[in-house]
Amino acid sequence: xxxxxxxxxxxxxxxxxxxxxxxxxxxxxxxxxxxxxxxxxxxxxxxxxxxxxxxxxxxxxxxxxxxxxxxxxxxxxxxxxxxxxxxxxxxxxxxxxxxxxxxxxxxxxxxxxxxxxxxxxxxxxxxxxxxxxxxxxxxxxxxxxxxxxxxxxxxxxxxxxxxxxxxxxxxxxxxxxxxxxxxxxxxxxxxxxxxxxxxxxxxxxxxxxxxxxxxxxxxxxxxxxxxxxxxxxxxxxxxxxxxxxxxxxxxxxxxxxxxxxxxxxxxxxxxxxxxxxxxxxxxxxxxxxxxxxxxxxxxxxxxxxxxxxxxxxxxxxxxxxxxxxxxxxxxxxxxxxxxxxxxxxxxxxxxxxxxxxxxxxxxxxxxxxxxxxxxxxxxxxxxxxxxxxxxxxxxxxx
Numbered sequence: 001x002x003x004x005x006x007x008x009x010x011x012x013x014x015x016x017x018x019x020x021x022x023x024x025x026x027x028x029x030x031x032x033x034x035x036x037x038x039x040x041x042x043x044x045x046x047x048x049x050x051x052x053x054x055x056x057x058x059x060x061x062x063x064x065x066x067x068x069x070x071x072x073x074x075x076x077x078x079x080x081x082x083x084x085x086x087x088x089x090x091x092x093x094x095x096x097x098x099x100x101x102x103x104x105x106x107x108x109x110x111x112x113x114x115x116x117x118x119x120x121x122x123x124x125x126x127x128x129x130x131x132x133x134x135x136x137x138x139x140x141x142x143x144x145x146x147x148x149x150x151x152x153x154x155x156x157x158x159x160x161x162x163x164x165x166x167x168x169x170x171x172x173x174x175x176x177x178x179x180x181x182x183x184x185x186x187x188x189x190x191x192x193x194x195x196x197x198x199x200x201x202x203x204x205x206x207x208x209x210x211x212x213x214x215x216x217x218x219x220x221x222x223x224x225x226x227x228x229x230x231x232x233x234x235x236x237x238x239x240x241x242x243x244x245x246x247x248x249x250x251x252x253x254x255x256x257x258x259x260x261x262x263x264x265x266x267x268x269x270x271x272x273x274x275x276x277x278x279x280x281x282x283x284x285x286x287x288x289x290x291x292x293x294x295x296x297x298x299x300x301x302x303x304x305x306x307x308x309x310x311x312x313x314x315x316x317x318x319x320x321x322x323x324x325x326x327x328x329x330x331x332x333x334x335x336x337x338x339x340x341x342x343x344x345x346x347x348x349x350x351x352x353x354x355x356x357x358x359x360x361x362x363x364x365x366x367x368x369x370x371x372x373x374x375x376x377x378x379x380x381x382x383x384x385x386x387x388x389x390x391x392x393x394x395x396x397x398x
Contacts, residue, residue: 011062011063011065011066012063012066012068014059014062014063015059015060015063015066015067015068015069016068017056017059018056018059018060018063018068018069018072019068019072020056021052021053021056021060021072021076021100022072022075022076024052024097025075025076025079025080025083025097025101026075026079028079028080028083028093028097029079029080029081029082029083031187031194032082032083032085032086032087033082033086034196034197035187035194035195035196035197036194036195036196036197037087037090037192037193037194038192038193038194038195039090039092039093039191039192040191040192040193041191042092042191043092044191045092045093045191045192046092046093046096048191049092049093049096049097050096053096053097053099053100056100057100057103057104060072060073060104060108061104061107064104064107064108064109065109066109069104069108069109070108070109070110072104073101073104073105073108073110074105074110074118076097076100076101076104076105077098077101077102077105077122077126078122078125080094080097080098080101081125081126081129081130083097084098084126084130085129085130085133105118105119105122106119145166145167145168146164146165146166146167147164147165147167148162148163148164149163149164149165149176149213150162150163150213150215151163152215153183154183154217154364154366154376155217155219155364156219156363156364156376157183157184158182158183158184158363158364158376159180159181159182159183159364159366159374159376159379160180160181160182160183161178161179161180161181161215161366161374162178162179163176163177163178163179163213163215163368164176164177164178164179165209166209167209173207173208174207174208174209175205175206175207175208175209176204176205176206176209176210176213177202177204177205177206178202178203178204178205178215178366178368178373178374179200179201179202179203180200180201180203180366180374180379180384181196181199181200181201181385182196182199182385182387184387185199185385185387196387199385199387201379201384201385203366203373203374204368204373204374206368210369212369213368213369214367214368214369214370215366215367215368216366216367216370217364217365217366217367218364218365218367219362219363219364219365220362220363220365220375220377221361221362222351222354222355222359222360222361222362222363222377223351225365225375225377226346226351226354226377229346230346230347234345234347235345236345236346236347237280237343237344237345237346238343238344238346238349238378238381238382239342239343239344239382240342240344240357240381240382241342241383242342244357244381244383245342245344247356247357248353248356248357256280256281256282256302256325256333256338256339256340257278257279257280257281257338257339257340257343258278258279258280258281258284258292258337258338259278259337259338259339260278260337261278261279261337264291265291265292268288268291269284269288269291278343280343280344280345281294281302281338283345289302290305292336292337293305293306293336294325294336301324301325301326302324302325302326303322303323303324303325304322304323304325304336307323311332311335315328315332325338354377354381357380357381358380359376359377359380359381360376360380363375363376363377363380364376365377
Protein backbone atom coordinates (compact mmCIF):
# COMPACT_ATOMS: atom_id res chain seq x y z
CA UNK A 1 0.00 0.00 0.00
CA UNK A 2 2.88 2.34 0.84
CA UNK A 3 4.40 1.74 -2.59
CA UNK A 4 1.03 2.48 -4.20
CA UNK A 5 0.75 5.91 -2.56
CA UNK A 6 4.41 6.65 -3.23
CA UNK A 7 3.96 5.94 -6.95
CA UNK A 8 4.24 9.10 -9.04
CA UNK A 9 1.30 8.13 -11.27
CA UNK A 10 -0.93 7.73 -8.24
CA UNK A 11 -0.01 11.27 -7.22
CA UNK A 12 -0.61 12.59 -10.73
CA UNK A 13 -4.08 11.09 -10.85
CA UNK A 14 -4.98 12.25 -7.33
CA UNK A 15 -3.70 15.77 -8.14
CA UNK A 16 -6.54 16.11 -10.63
CA UNK A 17 -8.94 16.28 -7.66
CA UNK A 18 -7.47 19.66 -6.73
CA UNK A 19 -8.94 21.09 -9.93
CA UNK A 20 -12.42 20.69 -8.47
CA UNK A 21 -11.53 22.85 -5.46
CA UNK A 22 -10.14 25.60 -7.72
CA UNK A 23 -13.25 25.30 -9.89
CA UNK A 24 -15.36 25.84 -6.77
CA UNK A 25 -13.45 29.08 -6.04
CA UNK A 26 -14.06 30.31 -9.59
CA UNK A 27 -17.75 29.36 -9.40
CA UNK A 28 -18.08 31.30 -6.13
CA UNK A 29 -16.37 34.28 -7.82
CA UNK A 30 -18.89 34.15 -10.69
CA UNK A 31 -21.82 33.96 -8.28
CA UNK A 32 -20.49 36.90 -6.25
CA UNK A 33 -20.42 39.09 -9.37
CA UNK A 34 -23.95 38.38 -10.53
CA UNK A 35 -25.85 37.08 -7.48
CA UNK A 36 -26.63 38.13 -3.93
CA UNK A 37 -26.24 35.41 -1.34
CA UNK A 38 -28.76 34.44 1.35
CA UNK A 39 -27.40 31.79 3.75
CA UNK A 40 -29.90 29.57 5.56
CA UNK A 41 -27.75 27.67 8.06
CA UNK A 42 -24.46 29.43 8.76
CA UNK A 43 -23.04 26.87 11.22
CA UNK A 44 -23.83 23.88 9.01
CA UNK A 45 -22.51 25.63 5.93
CA UNK A 46 -19.28 26.62 7.71
CA UNK A 47 -18.66 23.05 8.96
CA UNK A 48 -19.20 21.58 5.51
CA UNK A 49 -16.86 24.09 3.84
CA UNK A 50 -14.20 23.45 6.52
CA UNK A 51 -14.50 19.67 5.99
CA UNK A 52 -14.21 20.04 2.19
CA UNK A 53 -11.28 22.46 2.57
CA UNK A 54 -9.40 20.08 4.90
CA UNK A 55 -9.86 17.18 2.49
CA UNK A 56 -8.74 19.35 -0.44
CA UNK A 57 -5.72 20.55 1.52
CA UNK A 58 -4.71 16.97 2.37
CA UNK A 59 -4.98 16.00 -1.31
CA UNK A 60 -2.98 19.02 -2.44
CA UNK A 61 -0.27 18.54 0.17
CA UNK A 62 0.04 14.87 -0.83
CA UNK A 63 0.47 15.92 -4.49
CA UNK A 64 2.20 19.27 -3.88
CA UNK A 65 5.07 18.50 -6.27
CA UNK A 66 2.78 17.64 -9.19
CA UNK A 67 2.31 20.23 -11.95
CA UNK A 68 -1.51 20.33 -11.62
CA UNK A 69 -1.32 21.03 -7.88
CA UNK A 70 1.37 23.67 -8.37
CA UNK A 71 -0.85 25.39 -10.91
CA UNK A 72 -3.95 25.18 -8.69
CA UNK A 73 -2.02 26.65 -5.76
CA UNK A 74 -1.73 29.91 -7.72
CA UNK A 75 -5.36 29.90 -8.92
CA UNK A 76 -7.35 29.70 -5.68
CA UNK A 77 -6.71 33.12 -4.13
CA UNK A 78 -7.24 35.58 -7.08
CA UNK A 79 -10.88 34.62 -7.79
CA UNK A 80 -11.66 34.89 -4.08
CA UNK A 81 -11.09 38.67 -4.13
CA UNK A 82 -14.59 39.51 -5.49
CA UNK A 83 -16.04 37.03 -3.00
CA UNK A 84 -14.32 38.78 -0.09
CA UNK A 85 -15.48 42.21 -1.26
CA UNK A 86 -19.01 41.44 -2.40
CA UNK A 87 -19.88 38.83 0.23
CA UNK A 88 -18.09 40.72 2.98
CA UNK A 89 -19.13 39.38 6.37
CA UNK A 90 -19.82 35.81 5.26
CA UNK A 91 -16.65 34.69 7.03
CA UNK A 92 -17.80 31.13 7.68
CA UNK A 93 -17.69 30.61 3.92
CA UNK A 94 -14.72 32.83 3.04
CA UNK A 95 -12.08 32.12 5.71
CA UNK A 96 -11.74 28.32 5.19
CA UNK A 97 -11.14 28.81 1.45
CA UNK A 98 -8.70 31.70 1.96
CA UNK A 99 -6.74 29.75 4.60
CA UNK A 100 -6.59 26.69 2.34
CA UNK A 101 -5.41 28.83 -0.56
CA UNK A 102 -2.69 30.45 1.54
CA UNK A 103 -1.42 27.16 2.97
CA UNK A 104 -1.18 25.39 -0.37
CA UNK A 105 0.45 28.47 -1.93
CA UNK A 106 3.14 28.47 0.80
CA UNK A 107 3.61 24.67 0.94
CA UNK A 108 3.32 23.69 -2.73
CA UNK A 109 6.31 22.28 -4.54
CA UNK A 110 6.75 25.32 -6.79
CA UNK A 111 10.01 27.25 -6.64
CA UNK A 112 10.46 29.76 -3.82
CA UNK A 113 11.13 32.61 -6.26
CA UNK A 114 7.95 31.92 -8.21
CA UNK A 115 5.89 31.59 -5.02
CA UNK A 116 7.30 34.88 -3.72
CA UNK A 117 6.59 36.71 -6.98
CA UNK A 118 3.04 35.41 -7.43
CA UNK A 119 2.31 35.79 -3.72
CA UNK A 120 3.36 39.44 -3.88
CA UNK A 121 1.19 40.04 -6.97
CA UNK A 122 -1.78 38.41 -5.24
CA UNK A 123 -1.26 40.51 -2.11
CA UNK A 124 -1.09 43.72 -4.14
CA UNK A 125 -4.20 42.63 -6.02
CA UNK A 126 -6.09 42.31 -2.74
CA UNK A 127 -4.77 45.60 -1.33
CA UNK A 128 -5.53 47.75 -4.38
CA UNK A 129 -8.74 45.87 -5.19
CA UNK A 130 -10.08 46.44 -1.66
CA UNK A 131 -8.97 50.08 -1.69
CA UNK A 132 -10.66 50.76 -5.02
CA UNK A 133 -13.84 49.00 -3.99
CA UNK A 134 -14.21 50.82 -0.68
CA UNK A 135 -13.45 54.19 -2.31
CA UNK A 136 -16.13 53.48 -4.91
CA UNK A 137 -18.75 52.48 -2.35
CA UNK A 138 -17.85 55.46 -0.14
CA UNK A 139 -18.02 58.19 -2.77
CA UNK A 140 -20.35 56.95 -5.49
CA UNK A 141 -22.99 54.82 -3.76
CA UNK A 142 -25.83 56.86 -2.26
CA UNK A 143 -26.93 55.69 1.15
CA UNK A 144 -30.67 56.38 1.15
CA UNK A 145 -32.88 56.19 4.20
CA UNK A 146 -35.21 53.46 2.97
CA UNK A 147 -37.87 51.30 4.55
CA UNK A 148 -39.54 48.23 3.07
CA UNK A 149 -43.25 48.59 3.92
CA UNK A 150 -44.61 45.61 1.99
CA UNK A 151 -43.38 42.63 0.01
CA UNK A 152 -44.77 39.43 -1.40
CA UNK A 153 -45.16 37.12 -4.39
CA UNK A 154 -47.64 37.25 -7.25
CA UNK A 155 -50.45 34.64 -7.42
CA UNK A 156 -48.64 32.61 -10.10
CA UNK A 157 -45.40 32.72 -8.09
CA UNK A 158 -43.60 34.06 -11.15
CA UNK A 159 -42.85 37.52 -9.72
CA UNK A 160 -42.06 38.98 -6.34
CA UNK A 161 -42.37 42.58 -5.30
CA UNK A 162 -41.47 45.00 -2.56
CA UNK A 163 -42.78 48.46 -1.73
CA UNK A 164 -40.06 50.83 -0.48
CA UNK A 165 -40.40 54.24 1.14
CA UNK A 166 -37.37 56.46 0.53
CA UNK A 167 -37.26 59.24 3.09
CA UNK A 168 -35.54 62.59 2.61
CA UNK A 169 -35.12 65.72 4.69
CA UNK A 170 -37.05 67.50 1.95
CA UNK A 171 -40.56 66.09 1.80
CA UNK A 172 -40.93 66.55 -1.96
CA UNK A 173 -37.89 64.32 -2.53
CA UNK A 174 -39.35 61.43 -0.52
CA UNK A 175 -41.07 58.75 -2.55
CA UNK A 176 -42.74 55.36 -2.54
CA UNK A 177 -41.29 52.93 -5.08
CA UNK A 178 -42.59 49.54 -6.16
CA UNK A 179 -40.00 47.03 -7.34
CA UNK A 180 -40.82 43.84 -9.23
CA UNK A 181 -38.33 41.08 -10.01
CA UNK A 182 -38.50 37.50 -11.31
CA UNK A 183 -39.13 34.81 -8.75
CA UNK A 184 -37.87 32.02 -11.01
CA UNK A 185 -34.19 32.91 -11.46
CA UNK A 186 -32.85 31.97 -8.01
CA UNK A 187 -30.19 29.32 -7.55
CA UNK A 188 -31.08 27.19 -4.54
CA UNK A 189 -28.47 25.10 -2.76
CA UNK A 190 -28.55 23.17 0.50
CA UNK A 191 -27.41 26.00 2.76
CA UNK A 192 -27.75 29.10 0.56
CA UNK A 193 -29.90 30.77 -2.08
CA UNK A 194 -28.43 33.03 -4.75
CA UNK A 195 -30.62 35.77 -6.25
CA UNK A 196 -29.76 37.67 -9.43
CA UNK A 197 -28.48 41.21 -8.94
CA UNK A 198 -30.01 44.21 -10.70
CA UNK A 199 -33.10 42.33 -11.84
CA UNK A 200 -35.50 44.59 -9.94
CA UNK A 201 -37.54 46.99 -12.04
CA UNK A 202 -39.29 50.07 -10.71
CA UNK A 203 -42.89 49.79 -11.93
CA UNK A 204 -44.31 52.72 -9.97
CA UNK A 205 -42.87 55.82 -8.29
CA UNK A 206 -45.03 58.11 -6.16
CA UNK A 207 -43.90 61.47 -4.74
CA UNK A 208 -44.07 62.24 -1.87
CA UNK A 209 -44.39 59.08 0.23
CA UNK A 210 -47.79 57.43 -0.21
CA UNK A 211 -49.69 57.23 3.06
CA UNK A 212 -51.75 54.30 1.78
CA UNK A 213 -50.17 51.13 0.44
CA UNK A 214 -52.73 48.76 -1.02
CA UNK A 215 -51.32 46.04 -3.27
CA UNK A 216 -53.70 43.80 -5.19
CA UNK A 217 -52.96 41.13 -7.78
CA UNK A 218 -55.35 39.87 -10.44
CA UNK A 219 -55.06 37.30 -13.20
CA UNK A 220 -55.91 38.49 -16.71
CA UNK A 221 -55.78 36.83 -20.10
CA UNK A 222 -53.62 37.98 -22.96
CA UNK A 223 -56.59 38.95 -25.11
CA UNK A 224 -58.18 40.97 -22.28
CA UNK A 225 -55.02 43.02 -21.78
CA UNK A 226 -54.60 43.57 -25.52
CA UNK A 227 -58.16 44.88 -25.76
CA UNK A 228 -57.64 47.18 -22.75
CA UNK A 229 -54.42 48.68 -24.10
CA UNK A 230 -55.70 49.15 -27.65
CA UNK A 231 -58.84 50.82 -26.28
CA UNK A 232 -56.65 53.38 -24.50
CA UNK A 233 -54.69 54.40 -27.60
CA UNK A 234 -53.82 53.17 -31.06
CA UNK A 235 -50.32 54.64 -30.67
CA UNK A 236 -49.11 52.39 -27.82
CA UNK A 237 -45.72 51.01 -28.80
CA UNK A 238 -43.72 48.10 -27.46
CA UNK A 239 -39.97 47.86 -27.90
CA UNK A 240 -38.78 44.47 -28.98
CA UNK A 241 -35.28 43.04 -28.94
CA UNK A 242 -33.48 42.32 -32.21
CA UNK A 243 -34.00 38.63 -31.51
CA UNK A 244 -37.75 39.12 -31.10
CA UNK A 245 -37.98 41.19 -34.30
CA UNK A 246 -36.10 38.50 -36.18
CA UNK A 247 -38.49 35.90 -34.78
CA UNK A 248 -41.41 37.87 -36.23
CA UNK A 249 -39.64 38.39 -39.55
CA UNK A 250 -39.47 42.18 -39.11
CA UNK A 251 -36.56 44.00 -40.76
CA UNK A 252 -34.82 47.25 -39.81
CA UNK A 253 -36.86 49.15 -42.38
CA UNK A 254 -40.02 48.25 -40.47
CA UNK A 255 -38.87 49.90 -37.24
CA UNK A 256 -37.10 53.07 -38.29
CA UNK A 257 -38.57 55.81 -36.10
CA UNK A 258 -38.70 59.53 -36.91
CA UNK A 259 -38.36 61.72 -33.84
CA UNK A 260 -38.68 65.44 -33.15
CA UNK A 261 -41.23 65.96 -35.95
CA UNK A 262 -41.70 69.68 -36.69
CA UNK A 263 -45.03 71.53 -36.92
CA UNK A 264 -44.59 71.83 -40.69
CA UNK A 265 -44.04 68.08 -41.04
CA UNK A 266 -47.07 67.34 -38.85
CA UNK A 267 -49.15 69.59 -41.08
CA UNK A 268 -47.91 67.68 -44.14
CA UNK A 269 -49.24 64.50 -42.52
CA UNK A 270 -52.53 66.15 -41.66
CA UNK A 271 -51.81 66.08 -37.92
CA UNK A 272 -52.33 68.72 -35.24
CA UNK A 273 -49.58 70.47 -33.29
CA UNK A 274 -50.58 68.54 -30.15
CA UNK A 275 -50.18 65.17 -31.87
CA UNK A 276 -47.22 62.81 -31.51
CA UNK A 277 -43.59 63.86 -31.96
CA UNK A 278 -42.39 60.37 -32.94
CA UNK A 279 -43.72 58.09 -35.66
CA UNK A 280 -42.67 54.86 -37.32
CA UNK A 281 -41.29 55.54 -40.78
CA UNK A 282 -43.40 52.72 -42.19
CA UNK A 283 -46.56 54.61 -41.13
CA UNK A 284 -45.78 57.60 -43.37
CA UNK A 285 -47.48 57.44 -46.81
CA UNK A 286 -45.02 57.29 -49.69
CA UNK A 287 -46.23 60.59 -51.13
CA UNK A 288 -45.48 62.34 -47.80
CA UNK A 289 -41.89 61.10 -47.42
CA UNK A 290 -40.47 64.12 -49.24
CA UNK A 291 -41.48 66.31 -46.27
CA UNK A 292 -38.81 64.39 -44.31
CA UNK A 293 -36.20 64.54 -47.12
CA UNK A 294 -36.73 60.83 -47.75
CA UNK A 295 -37.84 58.63 -50.63
CA UNK A 296 -38.59 54.97 -51.29
CA UNK A 297 -37.57 52.93 -54.32
CA UNK A 298 -39.55 50.18 -56.01
CA UNK A 299 -38.09 47.50 -53.73
CA UNK A 300 -39.34 49.36 -50.64
CA UNK A 301 -35.92 50.57 -49.46
CA UNK A 302 -35.68 54.09 -48.00
CA UNK A 303 -33.09 56.58 -49.19
CA UNK A 304 -32.13 60.24 -48.61
CA UNK A 305 -33.46 62.67 -51.21
CA UNK A 306 -31.03 65.57 -50.80
CA UNK A 307 -28.10 64.98 -48.43
CA UNK A 308 -26.30 68.16 -47.43
CA UNK A 309 -22.72 68.86 -48.51
CA UNK A 310 -21.66 68.82 -44.86
CA UNK A 311 -23.14 65.32 -44.44
CA UNK A 312 -21.43 64.06 -47.60
CA UNK A 313 -18.09 65.52 -46.50
CA UNK A 314 -18.40 64.01 -43.01
CA UNK A 315 -19.44 60.54 -44.19
CA UNK A 316 -17.46 60.18 -47.43
CA UNK A 317 -20.43 59.39 -49.66
CA UNK A 318 -20.01 60.56 -53.26
CA UNK A 319 -22.10 63.52 -54.37
CA UNK A 320 -24.98 62.41 -56.57
CA UNK A 321 -25.00 58.84 -55.23
CA UNK A 322 -28.18 57.44 -53.72
CA UNK A 323 -27.72 56.99 -49.97
CA UNK A 324 -29.88 54.25 -48.48
CA UNK A 325 -30.78 54.25 -44.80
CA UNK A 326 -29.61 50.65 -44.52
CA UNK A 327 -26.06 51.85 -45.32
CA UNK A 328 -25.98 54.42 -42.51
CA UNK A 329 -24.82 53.93 -38.95
CA UNK A 330 -27.08 54.81 -36.04
CA UNK A 331 -25.14 58.07 -35.55
CA UNK A 332 -25.53 59.00 -39.23
CA UNK A 333 -29.26 58.20 -39.12
CA UNK A 334 -29.70 60.77 -36.36
CA UNK A 335 -28.68 63.49 -38.83
CA UNK A 336 -32.08 62.85 -40.45
CA UNK A 337 -33.92 62.53 -37.12
CA UNK A 338 -34.15 58.75 -37.50
CA UNK A 339 -33.42 56.11 -34.90
CA UNK A 340 -33.72 52.35 -34.94
CA UNK A 341 -36.01 52.19 -31.96
CA UNK A 342 -37.30 48.61 -32.18
CA UNK A 343 -40.70 50.19 -31.54
CA UNK A 344 -43.73 48.34 -32.84
CA UNK A 345 -47.32 49.48 -32.49
CA UNK A 346 -49.11 47.08 -30.20
CA UNK A 347 -52.24 47.05 -32.34
CA UNK A 348 -50.21 45.63 -35.26
CA UNK A 349 -49.32 42.46 -33.32
CA UNK A 350 -51.74 39.56 -33.62
CA UNK A 351 -52.54 37.23 -30.74
CA UNK A 352 -50.55 34.51 -32.51
CA UNK A 353 -47.51 36.81 -32.71
CA UNK A 354 -47.81 37.68 -29.02
CA UNK A 355 -47.81 33.97 -28.24
CA UNK A 356 -44.78 33.58 -30.52
CA UNK A 357 -43.00 36.24 -28.46
CA UNK A 358 -43.52 34.13 -25.35
CA UNK A 359 -46.46 35.98 -23.79
CA UNK A 360 -48.46 33.35 -21.81
CA UNK A 361 -52.20 33.11 -22.35
CA UNK A 362 -52.80 34.52 -18.86
CA UNK A 363 -50.75 36.01 -16.08
CA UNK A 364 -50.36 38.48 -13.23
CA UNK A 365 -51.49 42.11 -13.16
CA UNK A 366 -50.55 44.30 -10.19
CA UNK A 367 -52.61 47.17 -8.79
CA UNK A 368 -51.23 49.83 -6.46
CA UNK A 369 -53.94 51.79 -4.66
CA UNK A 370 -56.43 50.77 -7.34
CA UNK A 371 -54.23 51.68 -10.34
CA UNK A 372 -52.50 49.19 -12.61
CA UNK A 373 -48.73 49.46 -12.28
CA UNK A 374 -47.48 46.15 -13.68
CA UNK A 375 -48.69 43.74 -16.34
CA UNK A 376 -46.97 40.42 -16.98
CA UNK A 377 -47.90 40.95 -20.62
CA UNK A 378 -45.68 44.02 -21.10
CA UNK A 379 -42.88 42.51 -19.01
CA UNK A 380 -42.74 39.48 -21.30
CA UNK A 381 -42.96 41.46 -24.56
CA UNK A 382 -40.30 43.99 -23.64
CA UNK A 383 -38.15 41.42 -21.83
CA UNK A 384 -37.96 43.26 -18.52
CA UNK A 385 -36.20 40.32 -16.96
CA UNK A 386 -33.50 38.85 -19.18
CA UNK A 387 -32.32 36.27 -16.68
CA UNK A 388 -30.09 34.45 -19.17
CA UNK A 389 -27.74 37.31 -20.02
CA UNK A 390 -24.83 38.36 -17.83
CA UNK A 391 -23.44 41.86 -18.36
CA UNK A 392 -20.81 43.23 -16.03
CA UNK A 393 -21.40 46.82 -14.87
CA UNK A 394 -20.46 49.02 -11.92
CA UNK A 395 -24.02 48.57 -10.62
CA UNK A 396 -23.06 45.02 -9.66
CA UNK A 397 -20.56 46.41 -7.14
CA UNK A 398 -23.18 48.23 -5.10
